[in-house]
Amino acid sequence: MEPQNTHYTRTPHTEKLKWINHMVKLMDNQFRVPGTNFRFGLDPILGLLPVAGDLASFGVSAMLVMTMARHGASGKLVALMLVNIALDTLIGSIPILGNVFDFFFKANERNVRLLTRHYQEGKYQGSGKGVFLGVLIGILVLFVFLIWVLWQLAEWIYSYLVSIF
Structure with missing residues (x-):
């Protein structure tokens, strides 16, 4: 069984967004575990690099959301997308x-x-130009929040390690 097809229905406004499918495949489904149908991409691999990997994945995801916002995603839809990337980044940054x-x-x-x-x-x-500025601000807020959470997590891990040794 192949993974669910995430390609857009071919319409004039979605033709501009073809590269999104390529990026999503690269980040989420590029590789297959041999002998299974389980697929994964660069996102979990980048997550193995503390902080830098999570920030890189966040950057790619944010770029995708900004592109989707520019091409007609509603404000409500963009907010849901931002929640998805925030969850992915915040939970994904936990060792x-x-x-x-x-x-x-x-x-x-x-x-x-x-x-x-x-x-x-x-x-x-x-x-979607009206939504674009809001998305940009939302991504910046998420980025600052992510940096703060990662800093807090690093401090906690450091203090825990110091108390053990």
């Missing part, structure tokens, strides 16, 4: 548990499914 979580959550794939459903329901809103 060990986050690495396992990254293999299964696949925020980018979830966001593409949300956008596809949005288009299929006829909720496409044109250029």
Whole structure:
């Protein structure tokens, strides 16, 4: 059984977004575990690099959401997408548990499914330029929050290690 197809229905406004499918495949489904149908991408692999990997994955996901916002995603849809990438980044940054979580959550794939459903329901809103600034601000806020959480986590781990030794 192949993984669920996340390609857009071919319409004039979605043709511009073809590269999103390529990025989502790269981040969430590029590789297959031999002998299984389980697929994973670069996101969980990047998550193995403390802090830098999580920030890189967040950057790619944020870029995808900004592109989807520019191409007609509604404000409500973008908010749901931001929640997905926030969960992916925050939980994914927890050592060990986050690495396992990254293999299964696949925020980018979830966001593409949300956008596809949005288009299929006829909720496409044109250029989305009005939403774009809000998305940019939302991503910056999430980024600052992510840095703060990672800092707090690092301090906690450091103090825990110091107390053991």
